Amino acid sequence: MTRSLTALCVALSFALLAGCKEDPATPEYWESNLQQYRRAEDRIRMVEAMRSSGKMNESFLPMLHERLGSERKPEVRAAIARALSDLHHESSVEPLTKALDPAADDMSAQLANKAIVTTLGVIGDRRAIPALIPLLKARDNYSRIEAMDVLGEMKAKEAVEPIIALATDDSVEPFLNKKAIEALGNIGDARAAPALVRMLTKERKGKSFYVESSFALYQLGAPASDALLAALEGQDEELLKWAKSNGVNPASYAMKAATVLGDLREKRAVATLLKQLTFTNSDPQIQALVRMQAADALARMRVQDAVKPLAGLVSEPDATVRDAYVRALVRLGGRDALPALEKAAGTGDWYARDSAVKGIGMLGDARELPLIQKLAAAEPARTAADCKQADDEGCDDPAALGKQRADAIAGQAKLLEVAQACTGNAACWVQRMEKADPRLLERAALEVGRSGAAEHAGALATRLGERDTEARMALILSVGWLLEGSKDATKKVRDVSLEPLRKQLRDEQGNTQLVSVNEDLRRLVTTLDRP
Template identity: 85%
Template sequence: MTRSLTALCIALSFLMLAGCKGDPATPEYWESGIQQSRRAEDRIRMVEAMRSSGKMDERFLPMLHGQLGTERKPEVRAALARALGDLKHASSVEPLTKALDPAAGDMPAQLANKAIVATLGAIGDRRAIPALVPLLRAKDNYTRIEAVQVLGDMKAKEAVEPLITLATDDTVEPFLNKKAIEALGDIGDGRAAPALVRMLTKERKGKSFYVESSFALYQLGAPAADALLQALEGQDADLLKWARSNGVNPASYAMKAATVLGDLREKRAVATLLKQLAFTNTDPQIQALVRMQAADALARMRAQEAVKPLAGLVSETDATVRDSYVSALVRLGGRDALPALEKAAGTGDWYARELAVKGIAMLGDARELPLLQKLAAAEPARTAADCKQAEDEGCDDAAALGKQRADQIAGQSKLLEAAQACGGNAGCWVQRMEKAEPRMLERAALEVGRSGAAEHAGALASRLGERDTEARLALVLAVGWLVEGSQDVAKKLREASLPTMRKQLADEQGNTRFVSVNEDLRRLVTTLDRP
């Protein structure tokens, strides 16, 4: 016997024992049962049985409103609110808001408030907003979090100022700050931009607010770009003063503002970002991070002016840093960086050399096949030299390791051969995507995205579930580039692909493997959601 059927049978048995008669399909039947139940738990059982009966419809609304208005026990009010949430009728807004208890001090009353707010959210009627905004100052976090969520879902501009206060309040739990930031992003009001820019670098109790703030700024769009440009260029005097008083390194904004501006494809930032590729700092790590974030932002914007300075940076021998520059050049496309990548492929340790080889394979064509063969032939000697300097993994048999690495280099030739066969033909690259291994899929996606061939956006979107994160990121970027150039593409993907993308994000929530790349997927979903 199912739980709902069991509850219904218990309630009906209780009614028969109480001598109640009538038709269970009528509100009067259940009203009589509720009123005859002296104990709160019995009234709750009656309400839950009514919900499970399948009989509830709009005829029940006046009865439920009346019961909600006269019920003294908060646990029962919560049950009645849930019942009204099943019906989701606009006429329930007034009785629900009257049933709120802003001064609730005990747990049952607070949970009743939470249930009422949730039902108001389910109804979605904006007339509830004036009653919900004061709950942002409620004593309990249950009600506050629910109110934050509902006001965000309603895009309640009336709540922006109190939400800004809550988002930046150092006296509340960080989780509540985060929820307020998310709500501000959902509302999308430009007044929140300065506070959200500050929260990019804020940390409390070991918690960072960067992920929530950067996404909220992305949701704001143009107003956020205006604020971020000032932060990037160091022209926001109030922000600089706040940063100093909070011990925030101003270079943090050069990094984090650059990232969001890259996400927004804000071309006004290009000149400043180009300057940041030459950023200097006494701390080598800060210097590298600012340059790396500038490189990433410029690549997302497909700023071709960045190719020459980036090519000058790939001589960097630190593999992590070189990876940023090579990845940026790969996304920008073209052959101009190939000479610098050829030189870099002979310098640094194996991991740095391998990145340069990847760059050659992702940007070149058959003309680079002799170069690839030359690099493969030279690799065993380079590996042997590496092993003399440092005992890396596998160095117990340096000859075997050198051959393995040489084979890896030679294996990149298939990418060059595909480039020779396809050239700038996007349709050819789409065909190469079928059953492609990750690196071929990555190059094919970027080639199609850069081509502007909007008719292939659906083919790219159909592969967004790719498990390899580098290939998935290339697909997300490529779809985004095609969407930027065509409202028709955005409309078609909104209809055909958006539900699948949302389901993928929900299914993969909490999966650490995809947490970073799925931030880019979230932004693509937000872009498609925009009218």
């Protein structure tokens, strides 16, 4: 008798010692032992011992199916369901679905439902779908959420309508709404698009559903575009009525639909987005937000017609708003915006000036070196003037602060020198990425991404673990640009990077520093995962 079997026999009660003479590799051995226990907790321990014995195989299935059907205690049924999950055999679908109790009203039975649904999800057989749908109306959230997750993984179009109802139900907890939205995205049925567009702006109990809804719409892909375009252009009468009755500002759709359409690279939205760069509203904040989101969407789609109007906006005094326009111009690339950035670099507070200077560093080359030197030389006097007007941080020593800022401006020279050496040469930029600091990595990634040299997509993808969020964002965008229209590059990146990127997202889940940029990384993973 092996040591492990000896230990098992010692752990069992005296009544079971005779069972040790039988073969624990057989289902009969475990069935015999299970029958001798009256207490549920003892039967659960026996099931767990069977699972950990390493003896389970498909020959155990008939016994487990029979025990599942005859077992009265829900907590034991849950243990048997977990054992069936280990074997994950399609023959378990029928006994598992029969063991479900949609009307369960005590926690033990509800947790048993959850365990059974989890096992059905592991098996992944679509024959379980009709039995899972009734659980969407279960009394407990455990079963409902697990059922939604599994139905989403199975892409169960049969469940779309009841899940839409849950996604938009104001009587349930917001977390349940969020899980329903996620399930709709995983299923990917076009019928969900109108509801998801509404949920972009919906808020309940201080909870927003924008993150889940925008990603679900991205998962839908092309079917979502029509609904989003109508929302963007204010042509969806039903949506406008709903927004009015729910106190939603119609401008919210100009912002949020624009972002998702930019993610989807929906070219039909370009004309409307260009018009939104001149959007006006009595509320300056709303006006700025609509323009900023339009700028971001146009940059993601690399719409060169946006360069001229954006260049006209970079003198915006608000540093945050200016930064959004500069960022869009940097992503679009080219030298056409440099005169406007030069002018902006001499106006506004330090943060506004700094944004324009960084734009010069990201778009210029050696021709801008004299300009950078000039701006650096002028900065101490500008800082001194700033400190007289406002007591900013560091103004206790304006001279030291001015020198610090001047050094930061002078640091842009490195980017300009590399740009001079690598002009028009994507391979040169890739080579420079190897030992690049975050700012050089950001520029190198964007230069490669805009080059259209799809053969370098893999090199960019290997750097997607970069911790600096601006550099990571540039890498994500650039990989996406290079994969557009290149099936060969997409396949190569998918084969090498898809699983590591999935693991990266799992490992980084909950990292507050990376949560925003990883929304874009999730979209890239979704793109790679599409057939």
